Amino acid sequence: MRVASSVRAICKSCRVHRRHGVLRVTCKHSPKHKQRQG
DSSP, X not given: XXXXXXXXXXXXXXXXXXXXXXXXXXXXXXXXXXXXXX
């Protein structure tokens, strides 16, 4: 999982959602796109 100061959707199957005040990106198509803001 990539931890970055700014996160965004990389491909069409990426989903951006906020969990407990933390922005997260999950992707079923390619799990390499998983990100967390921190």
